[in-house]
Amino acid sequence: MEKKTRTAEHLIEVRAVGKEYQLAGGRVSAIREMDLRIDDGEFVSIMGQSGSGKSTLLSILGGLNRPSRGRVLVDSLDIYALSSEQRADFRSEYIGIIFQSFQLIPYLTVLENVKLPTAITGIPGREQERMARSVLDKVGLAAKAGRLPDQLSGGEQERVAIARAIVNRPPILLADEPTGNLDSETATEVMRILRQLNEEGLTVIMVTHNSETCRYSGRTITVRDGVCLPQ
């Protein structure tokens, strides 16, 4: 008997999502309404100026920021309909995040920083070490595993952040301005790593305000005043 294969149209679907923040000065609409589809294996840039809502969108995609309305489906999971515990598992299983300011823990070595996400998944210690060393090798930092973050250059710290984001082998990598703090040569090096990861099958979603970095992605979504502009 032929095995029936279940398929979905898109890995990520954002349906009529909106987000408002209540600030002291009044209500601010960060995202007015967005609909978005991202396929498995895509490299998508989300581009827009400061305050356009692109970072808010990224945090909503990562399960970190509940939208005021609308739904976000990832691999057919309605992530904001999950319990908070399930959503934490969702982030651990599906999402790797690279923050603009790296967010490395200064008193842990490079290896310990990279191992950290594996520690909460219940993976045995030796396997954690093997996985961490493997991704450090992938980003070219195997020789600096024992150093502390402040003994590294900005580009190296960025690569540690990438290694930490992919150590659990998530299918989706979210990057918030990954080259924002880097000189152009180091930025190129980091973008090449992201493209290589995408070619290996990772879905990469990158927020940027720099049109130069968009050329590494397969598609660019432009965000302005809380809405996605027609592509």
Place this chain on the structure above:
Amino acid sequence: MAYDLEKYREKRERVLGVKKRGPGFGLIALGVSLAILAGLSVVVIPKSIAFFANRHLEDAIFKRHGGEAWPEPVLAELRGQAGVRRLEIDGSGARLVITFDQAATGVAKFSAFFSQKKLDAVLLNQVGHSQRLHTLKKEAAEGGGQ
């Protein structure tokens, strides 16, 4: 572009709790509780069964006045009496221990029976069956005994 939903099925199942990474706290707590209960059962249940099986039984210990042996036909007849569960002759062959159901018979009946058989039997002691077993076990452990 459609993709195969089977690709990330294991991840999805872990998120939804269908497939756990390891035993949860509840399962571990249940396992530990069952182990404790099983351990207690091994100690408590056999003692409880023994208590309920023996609580109505008494032991009467007789000796013939001159220390002679007990005639086998008398013992056989005694064994057939209602309420008599067991007869036991101790090492010396002189003391007869009758284990009996105190609801069905008693020491007075045994004394009458021995008189009827013209045996000058003397009651040495009457004690609960469980208590006597406990005493015997204790004496054996101390290396004494009779």
